[in-house]
């Protein structure tokens with residue numbers, strides 16, 4: 448039996464054009480300002496800007512809530528990722544009329560009840576979460592790329608400038624070959640899109656980062672750039688993966704181990720290593736023919752081995768696995784070439800790109816969307832139940848120790864015109880040797896030289912003045928001296944220093960940092 452013809456264009460009865468997605472968020476923000484905010488965040492170096500949507504219950508404020516940063520549409524042809532955040536936007540803003548009718552949403556809801564995660568509808572669940580969680584959503588990171596795909600360039604992965612945005616980050620960066628699908632750009636952060644996402648992460652300090660991709664079903668945590676599980680992931684990361692797997696039922700774990708390829712200069716590794724995001728995740732939301740699903744054999748390489756006898760389905764896997772390898776691991780073979788090898792003529796090649804990254808049947812589209820809507824709520828719920836900010840404060844209060852002084856934020860630096868200056872070494876030592884998670888959240892003074900214009904970021908995020916900054920430094924200095932004096936007193940009395948015997952992950956992280964690990968870039 449001949450395989451069905453690949454589609455020659457996107458199903459616009461299911462999918463939304465970029466304008467429609469952004470319009471939806473823009474209009475919802477106007478109609479529902481108590482729930483949704485829409486901003487165009489400018490790149491400090493060029494005139495590019497990127498829409499970012501903030502969703503929470505603004506009546507209960509933003510401060511002190513857990514922040515989940517979601518990035519969709521990083522790779523142009525992976526259209527489904529932006530569809531997921533579009534529907535998430537509907538759900539979070541209470542517009543679930545259409546969603547409630549989907550069989551897949553009902554199935555996802557039933558599983559949430561079964562696992563004891565929710566009692567009502569997804570909408571009710573989301574409403575409760577918004578009292579404790581802020582969703583920061585970048586609906587389409589690679590806007591020009593997506594527009595090119597919408598115009599028929601169905602195999603485009605990178606930006607229209609030819610750079611892979613998930614290889615452009617300044618951790619384990621590798622330039623790669625300019626023509627390859629994984630070209631990292633002329634230098635780290637050469638692209639406005641990556642600079643803006645970095646700036647958003649620096650200013651919002653998310654507890655979770657979710658980078659949405661497609662091409663297989665998977666949930667990954669660092670490392671991307673090497674083998675093994677990143678050492679400072681929280682102890683409950685396994686629990687988070689297990690919860691997400693309830694919906695995905697797919698391969699999950701350390702990307703470099705599970706994915707079968709290494710990725711250099713990725714945002715996930717950067718978020719973990721440089722910005723100390725507690726839960727840094729890459730999710731692969733859809734694979735053709737269930738690629739990556741545990742029930743389908745999991746990893747493409749295993750499927751490839753099993754395909755030696757070649758049933759039709761296995762043959763399909765062989766093509767997809769080859770594409771994945773071509774796209775991600777072997778610079779010599781582009782995904783386009785791999786796709787062409789699997790499909791023959793030019794039109795077939797384009798159609799295959801659509802099929803390999805995007806569900807094209809209504810039922811599967813709804814299944815994928817429902818699966819990840821529920822998964823993102825599960826993740827948000829985990830954050831709400833394990834608040835990072837509160838636990839750091841509680842830890843310090845329990846030890847009856849004042850929190851250490853906080854180095855000035857990027858906004859404070861910008862306000863005083865000191866942005867870009869070298870980080871004073873006493874601050875880094877203070878932060879590295881300080882107790883609790885405060886060190887983790889206040890450490891990263893990144894050696895970048897943004898000169899922030901008076902723009903939307905400052906208008907909406909910046910609240911501190913130069914006077915505040917000076918006061919903070921003074922108060923901070925006094926507090927630091929008090930902590931240091933206490934430390935000496937305890938040491939002289941021969942008693943263990945209160946936080947020295949702590950075996951908390953934050954303590955281990957601080958020790959590693961003090962030894963120089965984590966700042967080697």
Ligand SMILES: [Zn+2]
Nearest residue numbers: 522525660661
């Ligand atoms: Zn991707």
